[in-house]
Amino acid sequence: MPRSIPSFMDDARRLVAANRLLDATALIQARLGGSPTDTAAASPQPFQGPTIELRAERVERGQQEAPTDAPPRSRPRFPRPGVATARSNSNRPTLMVPTGAEFLHLKHEGPSGARRYRLYVPSTLASGPRPLIVMLHGCTQDPEDFALGTRMNQLAEERNVLVAYPEQVRAANPSLCWNWFEPAHQRRDAGEPAIIAGITEDIARRHSVDRTRIFVAGLSAGGAMAAVLGATYADVFTGVGIHSGLPYGSAANVASALSVMRSGRQSGGGSRRRVRTIVFHGARDTTVHPANGECLAGLQQVGTNRTTTQGGSVNGRDYIRSVMAATHEEPDVEHWRVEGLGHAWSGGDANGSYADAAGPDASREMLRFFLDELQ
Incomplete structure (x- = not known):
């Protein structure tokens, strides 16, 4: 070791x-x-x-969550000192839904398991197939909290984009983490990747979705699972956004997950990328080492002739943005290092857990990267 x-x-x-x-x-x-x-x-x-990321309470439903086939298992919460626990659901501000928009409660059931999810449908009528963003929350968070902290619904209203928020269940992980570190959930047509891909397919069948513009993004454990989906379902997701996450295949159990989170040293997997990828990571993140973000972007492997670097400051936070142009073998990659940012969503709504209002707006930049030409 x-x-x-x-x-x-x-x-x-x-x-x-x-x-x-x-x-x-x-x-x-x-x-x-x-x-x-x-x-x-x-x-x-x-x-x-305090835990690795977000809140432990779940939103009350009209009926009890249906159990999945997986038996309950114990998982460490990977705590971080010095972070206050998130507020209870009763103190959380209400998510506002504009007139004509919908924030639907839905459920997917498939061969690999069942999960509930929220789907935001903008108020503006679609003139054609719309893009879809799948947002994966972090440990102990729920879809409502993640939507609040990232403000993705408001931005989706601006861009007329559908947004889905799959919800992890305690039967699969007591801390509501996506199990990115287990081999059973790191491959195609099995486990949680298959469930999330199934949710995506449900939405694409029931709504007018542009299948060339389906994207997945997530925070921490959700970001790590987004990396898994980018590697295993590149034919479904055309872009991946990873905030404070870890590379695909970088861990195979709890012990190796703890190690790579703390050190950023990769024992396997590495920076496998099959789709366009944008990475955000705080320079002061002591929960998931910033080296994981650099590995996700492949900064150590990319030559200077492919990389352009731009510095700046937004809302009191300096940042370094590195853009790596696509080649025949590699897709476009963008990496944001945000100075002074810890384990939190950059430029988010501080009413949500693990969201920091300072710094560049990660949600807006991800949508720009997904929907617009690379600049």
């Missing part, structure tokens, strides 16, 4: 290998939070403090 990884990770790995995941979680929580603990005395109670 690399020397830069804290020594207590050895104990955590041994607990994971012994299938003592809750004990491993408690150890990591205590050490990252700055309070000493003894592995044998780690509490088996669920952690109630």
Whole structure:
């Protein structure tokens, strides 16, 4: 194990290998939070403090969520110190839907499983097939919170774009993370990639969707799953947006996920890209190391003759934007490094969890990258 990884990770790995995941979680929580603990005395109670990303509460539905075929499994929450827990749903501002627009509650059922999702339909009538953006929330977040924090519905109203928000269930992951780090969910026609592709197909069949302009984007665990979809369903998704995420195939279990999140060193997978990709990452992200964003964009592999770099400042945050032009082998890639930004959606609505109002507007830039010519 690399020397830069804290020594207590050895104990955590041994607990994971012994299938003592809750004990491993408690150890990591205590050490990252700055309070000493003894592995044998780690509490088996669920952690109630800050987590890797977003909120733990879910939106109440009219009926109980139907169980999936997958049995409940334990997952660490990958906590980060110094971040306040998100507000409860009762304190969350109401999402406003313009007159004539719809924010639908829908459900997909398919061979690989079932998931609920929200679909935003703009108020403007379509003059033809519309683009579709699939937005994947992060751990402990729900579609409503993600829509609020990213403001994607408002931007979709401006651009007359459909937006879908698949929802993870606790039966698949107690922290509501997409299971990007499990091999069972890293391939085509299986697991969560197949479910999300199935949701996309449902929408394309029921609405007038431009199949040449279907995109997927996500935050953290959702960003990592977006990278999986870009690698496994390049015939469905023509562009990928990854905010604070990790490369496809960079982890194969909980232990390797923790390692690559903390260090950014890739043990496999790497920067496989089959579709146009835009990456946002905060330079001060201590939850998912910024090196993961650089690997996603392939900054280390791309020659200077393909790369143009532009610096700037938006809302008090400096940024560096690197644009890598397409070749016969590689699609267009764009990478944004935002100075001073932690593990949060850049330029979002601070009423949503893990959204930072300062800095360039990641949602607007992703839509520009997806829908307009590369500039």
